Amino acid sequence: MKALVRDSVAISVKEMKQLARDPVSLILTVMFPIILIGIFIVISSAFSAPSYDIPVVVADLDGSPASKVLLDKITTTPLVRVTELLQTEEQAVRHVETGDATGAVIIPQGFGEALAHGRAFIVIQTDNSKITAPQIIQISVNSDVQTLLEESGAQFGVKAATVDVIVRPISGRPPSGDTILPGFLGMITILGAFDDAVNAITRERDRGTFPRLTLSPTSLISIYSGKMLATVFLTALRTSLMLIIFVLTGLVIRGNLILIYLTTSLIAMFTLAMGLALSSRIRSSATLTVLEIAATFPLFQLAGTTASPEILASGGRAIARALPWTYGNEALRRVIYLGLGLDAISGDLLVLFVSTLILLPIATFLSKRTM
Amino acid sequence: MPASKFLRDALAVTANELRQFSRNRTAIVISLFVLPFFFTVSLGGAQGGAGAHFSPTATVPMAFVDNDLSTASARLWQMLASSGDFSALVQGYREENAIALLGTGKIYAAIVVPQGFEASLHNNQTAKILLYTDDGEPGLGDQISSTLSGDVENFDPNVEVQPVRTAGIAGVQIIQKGVVFSGFSVGLTIVLAVVQIFAAFYEIAGGIAKEREEGTYARMILSPVALGSIMLGKTLYDLILSAVRTFIVLGLAVYAFGARPNTDLGTLLFLSLMLALLTMGFGFLVAALKLGTRAVVIIEFFLILFLFAFSGFIIDKELLRGISRTISTLLPWAYGIDALKRTILIGQPLLSLGTDLSALVAGLLLFYAAAYILFNLLRERLAT
Numbered sequence A: 001m002k003a004l005v006r007d008s009v010a011i012s013v014k015e016m017k018q019l020a021r022d023p024v025s026l027i028l029t030v031m032f033p034i035i036l037i038g039i040f041i042v043i044s045s046a047f048s049a050p051s052y053d054i055p056v057v058v059a060d061l062d063g064s065p066a067s068k069v070l071l072d073k074i075t076t077t078p079l080v081r082v083t084e085l086l087q088t089e090e091q092a093v094r095h096v097e098t099g100d101a102t103g104a105v106i107i108p109q110g111f112g113e114a115l116a117h118g119r120a121f122i123v124i125q126t127d128n129s130k131i132t133a134p135q136i137i138q139i140s141v142n143s144d145v146q147t148l149l150e151e152s153g154a155q156f157g158v159k160a161a162t163v164d165v166i167v168r169p170i171s172g173r174p175p176s177g178d179t180i181l182p183g184f185l186g187m188i189t190i191l192g193a194f195d196d197a198v199n200a201i202t203r204e205r206d207r208g209t210f211p212r213l214t215l216s217p218t219s220l221i222s223i224y225s226g227k228m229l230a231t232v233f234l235t236a237l238r239t240s241l242m243l244i245i246f247v248l249t250g251l252v253i254r255g256n257l258i259l260i261y262l263t264t265s266l267i268a269m270f271t272l273a274m275g276l277a278l279s280s281r282i283r284s285s286a287t288l289t290v291l292e293i294a295a296t297f298p299l300f301q302l303a304g305t306t307a308s309p310e311i312l313a314s315g316g317r318a319i320a321r322a323l324p325w326t327y328g329n330e331a332l333r334r335v336i337y338l339g340l341g342l343d344a345i346s347g348d349l350l351v352l353f354v355s356t357l358i359l360l361p362i363a364t365f366l367s368k369r370t371m
Numbered sequence B: 001m002p003a004s005k006f007l008r009d010a011l012a013v014t015a016n017e018l019r020q021f022s023r024n025r026t027a028i029v030i031s032l033f034v035l036p037f038f039f040t041v042s043l044g045g046a047q048g049g050a051g052a053h054f055s056p057t058a059t060v061p062m063a064f065v066d067n068d069l070s071t072a073s074a075r076l077w078q079m080l081a082s083s084g085d086f087s088a089l090v091q092g093y094r095e096e097n098a099i100a101l102l103g104t105g106k107i108y109a110a111i112v113v114p115q116g117f118e119a120s121l122h123n124n125q126t127a128k129i130l131l132y133t134d135d136g137e138p139g140l141g142d143q144i145s146s147t148l149s150g151d152v153e154n155f156d157p158n159v160e161v162q163p164v165r166t167a168g169i170a171g172v173q174i175i176q177k178g179v180v181f182s183g184f185s186v187g188l189t190i191v192l193a194v195v196q197i198f199a200a201f202y203e204i205a206g207g208i209a210k211e212r213e214e215g216t217y218a219r220m221i222l223s224p225v226a227l228g229s230i231m232l233g234k235t236l237y238d239l240i241l242s243a244v245r246t247f248i249v250l251g252l253a254v255y256a257f258g259a260r261p262n263t264d265l266g267t268l269l270f271l272s273l274m275l276a277l278l279t280m281g282f283g284f285l286v287a288a289l290k291l292g293t294r295a296v297v298i299i300e301f302f303l304i305l306f307l308f309a310f311s312g313f314i315i316d317k318e319l320l321r322g323i324s325r326t327i328s329t330l331l332p333w334a335y336g337i338d339a340l341k342r343t344i345l346i347g348q349p350l351l352s353l354g355t356d357l358s359a360l361v362a363g364l365l366l367f368y369a370a371a372y373i374l375f376n377l378l379r380e381r382l383a384t
Helices: A002-021 A023-047 A065-076 A089-097 A111-116 A133-156 A177-207 A209-215 A220-248 A257-279 A285-302 A314-322 A324-336 A342-370 B003-023 B025-047 B071-081 B095-101 B117-122 B140-152 B183-214 B216-222 B227-256 B265-287 B293-310 B322-330 B332-346 B354-377 B379-383
Strands: A054-060 A080-086 A103-107 A120-126 A163-169 B062-066 B089-091 B109-113 B127-133 B172-177
Touching (some): A023 A177, A023 B293, A054 A089, A054 A133, A065 A103, A080 A133, A111 A120, A120 A133, A177 A209, A177 A257, A177 A285, A177 A324, A209 A220, A220 A257, A220 A342, A257 A285, A257 A324, A257 A342, A285 B183, A285 B293, B025 B183, B025 B227, B062 B071, B071 B117, B071 B140, B095 B109, B117 B127, B183 B227, B183 B265, B183 B293, B216 B227, B227 B265, B265 B293, B293 B322, B332 B354, B354 B379
Parallel strands (some): A054 A080, A054 A103, B062 B089
Antiparallel strands (some): A103 A120
């Protein structure tokens, strides 16, 4: 047992030394999370910006005082930018069809009169090939109509709304684009640990040092444990870096920091075990990295990084629930956002731990067979 | 050099590449199986099929707390439970117990109808519903809130059977025109582009980097084959693979997930191959910088991430501001992705997409020309 621990530590120190001597890998280990999170902060800020410049055309076919008030609301809203006022519905629709505008708002003839009877309608034509812009246009126009009714409703004899939904998130945080940040901590942990696996085995194979290592008196379990120890250390470094970035961007971490480190360590250990198992079949480091990248993008969706697995279709939800990473991301969110303790995330951590315990011996067995 | 020799040499390079590819089992699996299947099936699993009606909130467990115990609140429950959007509504919780359960994963939201709900409606006032959400789940709260708001917009407490949902606010109905596309159909454009970009870049830049590392690149440029023939040969080889990948992705999307692209196969193939060609040009450019396979893979990762952020994959260009908008305008891939969306989803004719096609052609010419010049300038450096 003593020899196992000593050998594992020796291997771990060797891994760290090799990393320190390889400037490209070292820079990547540090820069990779920063670049990655930088890109996703751009994405998050795009979704939570207070104003947009979505081009919209308006055709006011009514010209009544009510339609003029509505037109005024639409032109002053920060979400859309009215690029042109048109005379006919056909012209407005044509602008959307040709891609000159993302949306068209048509205020039909008789709008003002119909509003007085509570039966008015307006038409929105949107370019639904866009992903989020049509929803923002709809939200914007809805809000403009609501404001029209609130401010001038009495004048037109209609009430604002029948039922109002008041949303109260349990964390008490204001709704913002940072809801995906804990998921990205999980994702960066996965990518980092996978890269560690590539460094640990396949690159050693490429250099020809892996057979020498296995021929030394160190046991294969010690070799793998040492590599895992190095990964846990590097994961702690990456986690610290990410948490600093999170705090600098204004995210409040509610839960226990030790639980965050524990969760990222378990995610990293499972990922490394997966990497070791895959590296027994895929010998080239470049191929393994390509596979890692290929797996990353579907994982954004399927492992609950950007959206809750609960809102996926049944097939996607089943896949998400079969992936141990989903539980890691869930645990991170519960600790970071909701400030929950070990009792709330113990099930998630158990899934990760048991999955690693199952996968690691399989990886060792496969490695032995293909050595 | 006569054109016939140039073309013969290019075809010889293509044949050589295809032979090498057919001998590399891992390359075949990744290029023709893992990438197209993995991405398309993941999309289908997450979004459901193209034709299937799928309400994201339908099976999410939620508590319905009725503190009003009135006819109106009972009708509200009835309306929500039968809407198809809230099939896992559970009644019987007390408000504090329901809120305490949020965050545990047992329920994800609590819809609370407060006392005085019916009275407000009868007095012609706006009645309120409280929605407590587990915001530890990204996107879930917003999804439930928008679905619930939509469902209650036309709630009428005086009718037993509620009207079919139409968007709008009491007094003004908002009619939304324009075809609504399923998440799968929108995702298909992204998957097709990602698969082509991902594979084409690695096959060209990674392939040349590997040849350089193995020493075959030096031998190839010392042969009498012109550099242009080598580039053309490799391009033809990768175009064949790209065409096969396009058919695999589209075949899966149409036959397994029910996608119905609004354009013809020729347009789809053309745009898909244009995106692949553009990426190949960029791949040649990167390969001309004498980078190793590892560096190529890292660049590939950041290229895809970059495109995700700035090319309209997940954020519409219209939503980007400042420098992000400028980057998006300069990226030729953004135009290809826009063209794919406008043809696959809207069915716009290919020839009407002049700006997109011009940007694509300009981008690929620029990449190929820059790569050719660099390959020529660094010929000796690349061979050592």
